[in-house]
Amino acid sequence: MAAVASETVNLVINDVEIAVPKGELIVESVKRLGLEIPIFCYHPRMKPVGMCRMCLVEVGFKQPDGSVRKMPKPQAACTLPAQDNMVIFTDTEMVHRDRKGVLEFLLINHPLDCPICDRGGECPLQNNTLFYGPSTSRFIEVKRHAHKAFPLSKYVTLDLERCIQCGRCVRFTEEISGDSELAFRFRGASMQPSTFELRDFTSKFSGNVIEICPVGALTNREYRFRARPWDLETKPSICLECSNGCATWFDYRVNRLVRVNGRTNEAINEEWTCDRGKFGHEHYNADNRLTVPLIRRGDRLEECDWPTAYAAILSAFGVGGDKVAMLAGSSLSNEGAYLLNRLFHRKFGSANVDYRRTAHTLPPDEAAGNAPTAIADLELKPSILVFGNSPADDIPIIFLRIRKAWFKHGARVVVAHHGETEADSFADVVLRYAPGTDADLAKGLVAARANDAAGVAQAAAACGVDESRIREAAALLGENTAIVTTDSLLNSASGADAFRALRQLGGELNRYALGANDQGFADLGLVPGPDGRGTAAILAGCADGSIESLWLAGADPFAFGDRATVEKALEQVGFVVYQGTHKSEAMGFASVVLPMAEPAEGDGTYVNAERRLQELRAVLSPPGEAKAAWRIGAELALRVGMAKPYFGAKDVAAEIFTQVPAFRGVAFGDRLN
Amino acid sequence: MGEYKLLLEHSHDPAYATLAGYQAKGGYAALKKALGMERQAIIDEVKASGLRGRGGAGFPTWIKWNGIPKDKKGKHYLICNADEGEPGTFKDKQLMETTPFLLIEGMTIAGFATQGDAGYIYIRGEFVDAAKALRKAIDEAYAAGLLGKNILGSGYDFDLYIHLGAGSYECGEESALMSSLMGERGMPRLKFPHVPLPTISGVWDRPTVINNVETYTCAPFIINNGGNWYASLGASTKNSRGTKIFSVSGHVNKPGNYEIEFGTSLMDLLEMAGGMKGGALKACVPGGSSVPIMNAQQCDGAIIGYEEMAEAGSMVGSGGCMFLNEHTCIVTFIWRTAQFYANESCGKCTPCREGTKWLLQIMERIRSGGGRSGDIELLQEVCSQIDGRSFCGLGDAAAWPVAGAIKVFRDEFEYFIEHGRSIVQSAESARMLPESPVVAVS
């Protein structure tokens, strides 16, 4: 994208004078007047290429005598930066003729199989043809034929006949996701985008090319033939497959999710989605959804009604104190977590609540203030240190920002991880340390910053990284560096030490959460108090019998520890409440099963990795008798006489805003205090 | 007027391709002189010489050289466009094979004038012999201290690299050449006014001079003899100075490269090449396959010069002059040209990618006897939808021959469409037809 300077220039667009920033692309300038220039290849988030020639306009320059001298050829508005005295014509006979010409060219080899194309109805090629194109074609030769519906990957189907070679997908993988998996093969009329030797398109962001494809060449294999655009209803949602909290559109048909698309939120995901978010929502439609409460009678789980289930739970948890515990799963809403947390603390008198799944934890005073850097601010950091995680796996959308910081703003990136990461491809320095030596490397970096040669040598020997590499990396870091770590660092035995060492490095140290609402739980205080037990202690307590009742609130117990430990705990503990969305293995140990709604099936608020509070309004209705987490919490609270009834998640949220310090005075969409 | 051997003077002499032989004929005097001159003075000499780009467009060379920032803030690059792919043109091949030192010296002078750090000679992939000759010459020049660090003790450093193309015509387009040189797909890049000129931001985003082989090889003569002397050649024309090598081919008795002074008539050039073979002159494509075709009347009296040829209805182009005799079927000739462009379109922009193939498909249909009334108008329309709308010049180059041929030889097209066969029906013409499509276009 052309650099936009602060100075403005005066343009004349179709006889209207307008001042625009110097260097702004004409295709953007005309939007200021409410005009539209048809486009295919241009995408505001990628470098302009001027390939499709759809945006041709006539351009002239005002001469000193007041006349306008037109350039002999029409110019592509998508690549032309605004200059002083420029005169743009978007509505002349020549422009209309050129648009018709380009569309005729695009359509001569297009199969026109719109009725069976998943893009039909929301297709830029259809729209532009309708508005600007010729009504008929003069083409009587044989069209280009190619493989229809080639499965490019598990998620993406490629139909080369429909492709108009705009290069958006190729540029996306080169400029945004950085994996460069797509490229053009062959040339001229045979040119086609493809992966190298038609290998699987394994990008972790492959779903985006489906959305940016201006025709139906790249389509969604999951959505394939599921619906036409006019069958769909769409509501805004947020993705809760990881902690990034991307804005999405939920497209559903007859209360069934059919696809997820990216929604623009400049603060988080711009407009991108990762494949986990775009294709990872099939569990909404799974056959093994829980629809009615179940209660154990003998060795069988039998259907029951909610009051029976509640009564059984309350009598089992009545023992209270240290004998009951709760483990929360990461997609529980703030409201659901808050109410259950309050139930445990106030009614059961128990502080045995936890959500952390990492092997090690930080003490509370060190765990606070996790994410000082907002995702959008990462882009402007002069240097970024990725430490102890693979961002494309842990925090995919933050990975895209890190890459953008490098690609667009020239940030220097250091990647320190024991395995290969996607970020290695653009890192200035890659520090590949021996697994488990996180703290050594972190101390080495600190030593290098302090010019402590002995410290560097010692660290280098311990972690197996070249001394010079550590020095090279440390030289790139400074007070303005954003350090990006995630909770996965705490799975390493020396992770906590590494974290302490990184704190001395200066810059903004971020420990981004991994689970969808893990950050929210931290801010809500869903952690054991001084007299409570943490995850490991809870599991141990279950196993040794000191805990009699365990509540699994939207949690898969096997995520909290190794299999043997968890199995032993579940076998030994007397009473297990499984509050969940799907039938699962843990149900085998459950005494009561509460069917819970998926996040988008109920109202709720969530806090993402950068501590941004986001509201999710129900999109679908829950299956059967399943209830949203806040409703389960509210009904239990009512039963134990704790509070006035809550009429909606909003009431619970209002209470959180007054009761929890971190949430005080925060509006939806803002970051927590 | 007439033949004037400047660049090709010693091209028959194998010794000229060696450093000793080259220096014996006065080689490297110009570089010695240039290294003692002010940089601006060299550019002024080139300006005085009136030298224009020999690759086809005829852009004044000094403007490119002068456009390089004088206050150097990083690397400056030189590129020699030796990706000579225009059908009918083979002058650079001969220059590189027989007079490699002229090119090396010329590039070194240009490099010195523009504070260049390195030069890249982008040679068409098929020109293995030329690359070998240049390789040998460059090695010799390095050994003699004429390239590399501190050339001739002047303190000026200049490196020269050879880069072989991979066989794409499009890479002869200067911005596509830069893409290719940088390891990208050989597709053209944005040009002024969309982005700064290559002299500000060219290859690797650094100031870059890019010229044709023939343009660079002129530099030593301009420095040796002065710009004004060079400008005295071709003084009879409006604005074309010096000499130009024409690669004469087609139905002539002595095809080959002929260097002439601007202002020579086209018929004189034909005379030099031994006159027509096998029949009377019917048409001429004077500047490589992409320029509009001329009929015999237009050729008669046409003067070779950039403006003069434009007046005659065609262009000097890259100097690939094809003379066609009366047995040539123009429709077939244009079909073959269309085939070339459809095959060579890089695919970047819509008009060229789809238009060149459509043109070819229509031409194929006409050639196979399936022409319809209205096809001529359709061809013209398609050409006008490509011309000026494509990303780079290849689209224009594909449209001009078709549109040009329809303008000049419309009757032949009409006849072919109406009768399903060529207007030319001699035994000679049947012998000239290709047996099968030369290039398969999928």
Added chain:
Amino acid sequence: MSVSLFKDVVKPIATGFGITLKRLSHKKETVFYPEQRREQYPRTRWRHFLTRYESGLERCIGCSLCAGACPARCINVVAAENTDEKRFSPGERYAERYEINMIRCIFCGYCQDACPTGAVVLRKNFELADYKRESFIYTKEMLLESFPGEADAPWVGEYEEVK
């Protein structure tokens, strides 16, 4: 007020029956439905059919354009993909489910207009009454021709046609 037997009773009855007697000689307009029925106008639009190609393949490709065009929103199409083993229609896509709610349908024929393959057609069969609301959801099995050309076969069937 006195009533005259002739003027007020006999005469009106006689006049009335007189008209009846006179009409007996006219051509009869009524038919013995359902034993007899009329030929309908050529462009009459009643019951939908999903037609087949001569090859027996379904014309419907499950594109939902009919559903999009339907002003009463009474068509529901669920598409699926043909495979070489299970092929219902030519090309990639076929209608796995195709349902028309006949109570909602206003028989405007927009679906027929919108259909890119001429699959859905409205024909002259108007006897659509039924006893249960559920029976008015016409499924794909009900709508689909059992053999190519069934939709265009004479609708009268076993009954006698009135000319």
